[in-house]
Amino acid sequence: MTNLSKFYQKTWMQRLQALMDQQLISVEQRQLLEKSATDPAVGDQQIENYLTHYGLPEGLAFHYLIDQRRYLVPMVTEEPSVIAASSHGAAIVEKSGGFYTKVTDHLLWGQIVFEQVANAEKLKSLLEQQQEKLLQIANQAHPSLQQRGGGARYLRVRILASDLVSLDLAIDTQQAMGANMVNSMLEAVADYLREQVSTPVLLSVLSNLADQALATAVCRIPVELLARPQITGQQVAQKMAAASRLAQLDPYRAATHNKGIMNGVDAVAIAMGNDWRAIESAAHAFAVKKGNYRGLSQWQLKSDESVLEGTLTLPLPVGFVGGSTKIVPLVQLNHHLTAIKSVGELEKVMVSVGLAQNLAALQALVSEGIQQGHMRLQLRATVLAAGAQPAEVATIVTKMQQLQRTDLATAQNLLAKEHEGEH
Numbered sequence: 001m002t003n004l005s006k007f008y009q010k011t012w013m014q015r016l017q018a019l020m021d022q023q024l025i026s027v028e029q030r031q032l033l034e035k036s037a038t039d040p041a042v043g044d045q046q047i048e049n050y051l052t053h054y055g056l057p058e059g060l061a062f063h064y065l066i067d068q069r070r071y072l073v074p075m076v077t078e079e080p081s082v083i084a085a086s087s088h089g090a091a092i093v094e095k096s097g098g099f100y101t102k103v104t105d106h107l108l109w110g111q112i113v114f115e116q117v118a119n120a121e122k123l124k125s126l127l128e129q130q131q132e133k134l135l136q137i138a139n140q141a142h143p144s145l146q147q148r149g150g151g152a153r154y155l156r157v158r159i160l161a162s163d164l165v166s167l168d169l170a171i172d173t174q175q176a177m178g179a180n181m182v183n184s185m186l187e188a189v190a191d192y193l194r195e196q197v198s199t200p201v202l203l204s205v206l207s208n209l210a211d212q213a214l215a216t217a218v219c220r221i222p223v224e225l226l227a228r229p230q231i232t233g234q235q236v237a238q239k240m241a242a243a244s245r246l247a248q249l250d251p252y253r254a255a256t257h258n259k260g261i262m263n264g265v266d267a268v269a270i271a272m273g274n275d276w277r278a279i280e281s282a283a284h285a286f287a288v289k290k291g292n293y294r295g296l297s298q299w300q301l302k303s304d305e306s307v308l309e310g311t312l313t314l315p316l317p318v319g320f321v322g323g324s325t326k327i328v329p330l331v332q333l334n335h336h337l338t339a340i341k342s343v344g345e346l347e348k349v350m351v352s353v354g355l356a357q358n359l360a361a362l363q364a365l366v367s368e369g370i371q372q373g374h375m376r377l378q379l380r381a382t383v384l385a386a387g388a389q390p391a392e393v394a395t396i397v398t399k400m401q402q403l404q405r406t407d408l409a410t411a412q413n414l415l416a417k418e419h420e421g422e423h
């Protein structure tokens with residue numbers, strides 16, 4: 001009976017066999033793992049103990065007009081109504097003239113933290129005096145980045161506590177997200193400083209709070225475009241502005257407000273082969289202002305209340321190259337579909353999608369409520385979960401809507417009746 005130790009030393013087929021031998025999976029489950037493994041050779045190089053490829057649905061969002069350019073936006077998500085909402089929000093902004101965006105330089109912070117610091121001020125000034133030398137050592141650790149026009153730009157020293165000091169280097173990572181590059185550069189500087197300074201280095205690593213790589217999207221919507229059945233555009237706009245204020249005051253609301261934004265941002269990040277965990281951690285860290293976690297976007301009615309202005313700024317530690325961007329063929333296809341040519345464009349698309357997602361969510365929440373639109377699409381997932389074949393879904397969804405039911409048990413009963421009726 002093969003055991004599972006040294007799983008990583010087994011071949012992919014041996015791993016599946018080992019799971020069978022241990023009676024952890026059935027023959028059918030092994031077949032599912034094999035069928036889903038679209039590219040075992042690549043998977044085995046990408047991650048450890050590779051088993052199979054876990055497929056997520058990819059859809060396309062429409063109506064994006066960003067800085068007067070039209071974009072198709074591939075989005076990878078398992079959540080119903082996210083892509084519908086994305087297109088819906090974008091369609092409203094499209095009718096309003098589109099999104100206007102701006103991006104800052106694409107710099108990533110890296111930090112070297114000193115512990116057991118005896119005199120923080122003294123260490124701070126010592127490090128600041130060596131700025132040029134430290135930046136030079138960082139750049140020498142990854143010379144190709146400078147050749148591309150990037151590299152370590154500047155540094156700062158922060159006293160975090162009487163015994164903890166952080167030396168932060170801002171590094172222009174050009175078209176890459178830069179985590180691996182920055183970490184190598186930091187370790188070179190840390191090695192140098194270990195010889196210069198007796199104070200121990202605790203760690204050196206990039207920071208995902210990429211507040212030197214910001215992207216902002218703005219849209220200005222004539223309130224009449226926000227109208228919903230039984231509620232005027234003016235009323236929707238006023239309520240959206242109130243919901244925006246709520247997210248500034250209440251972290252419980254801000255968490256969901258921001259989740260709605262990241263529904264779109266994450267979906268684009270995955271489609272573009274990016275590290276969505278880095279983007280998520282950056283966004284939520286950036287949402288803390290004056291010690292409070294707040295909504296990342298804001299909606300304000302302009303003076304004569306005829307226009308609702310939405311603004312979203314996000315830190316985006318993202319890459320147009322590097323990471324898995326060249327390894328996953330679908331990422332190259334999605335770059336082609338979106339027709340983006342740089343990391344700056346990727347940032348503009350991502351932040352616009354985040355704002356569109358937020359617009360659609362808030363408009364629904366303050367008018368008919370989220371369930372009407374969301375559950376109409378979520379119902380399809382419920383009926384699938386009840387065991388329906390794709391071809392049966394529409395019939396069962398219609399019957400559920402007639403019964404005004406959304407629960408799994410009703411879907412299962414209707415499906416059973418449908419199958420009885422067939423015999």
Ligand SMILES: CC(C)(COP(=O)([O-])OP(=O)([O-])OC[C@H]1O[C@@H](n2cnc3c(N)ncnc32)[C@H](O)[C@@H]1OP(=O)([O-])[O-])[C@@H](O)C(=O)NCCC(=O)NCCSC(=O)C[C@@](C)(O)CC(=O)[O-]
Pocket residue numbers: 062079080081082083084085086087088089091256257258259260261263357358360361362364365370372373374377
């Ligand atoms: C769902 C809608 C769009 C319906 O809204 P609606 O007005 O009933 O939709 P419609 O049928 O009039 O279509 C409007 C547009 O939506 C798109 N659309 C509409 N249906 C589809 C579809 N089947 N497939 C693809 N696209 C669709 C499409 O672009 C369409 O325009 P068209 O292209 O026809 O000119 C609206 O109710 C909505 O946007 N709701 C928000 C849904 C949402 O945010 N879902 C995310 C999950 S809930 C969540 O996690 C976020 C949240 C809410 O918690 C965040 C927060 O609290 O702030």
Ligand SMILES: NC(=O)C1=CN([C@@H]2O[C@H](COP(=O)(O)OP(=O)(O)OC[C@H]3O[C@@H](n4cnc5c(N)ncnc54)[C@H](OP(=O)(O)O)[C@@H]3O)[C@@H](O)[C@H]2O)C=CC1
Pocket residue numbers: 144145148173174175176177178179180181182206208275278319321322323324
């Ligand atoms: N967020 C986090 O906390 C962490 C993330 N990661 C992972 O790190 C990866 C991202 O790191 P990153 O360093 O970007 O990825 P890579 O390790 O893939 O490095 C990017 C590479 O892209 C090459 N490149 C080609 N053209 C350019 C260009 N125009 N600008 C910049 N680089 C270019 C560079 O090659 P050359 O060397 O020839 O210059 C560079 O080494 C992601 O996979 C992420 O998941 C890893 C650790 C932590």
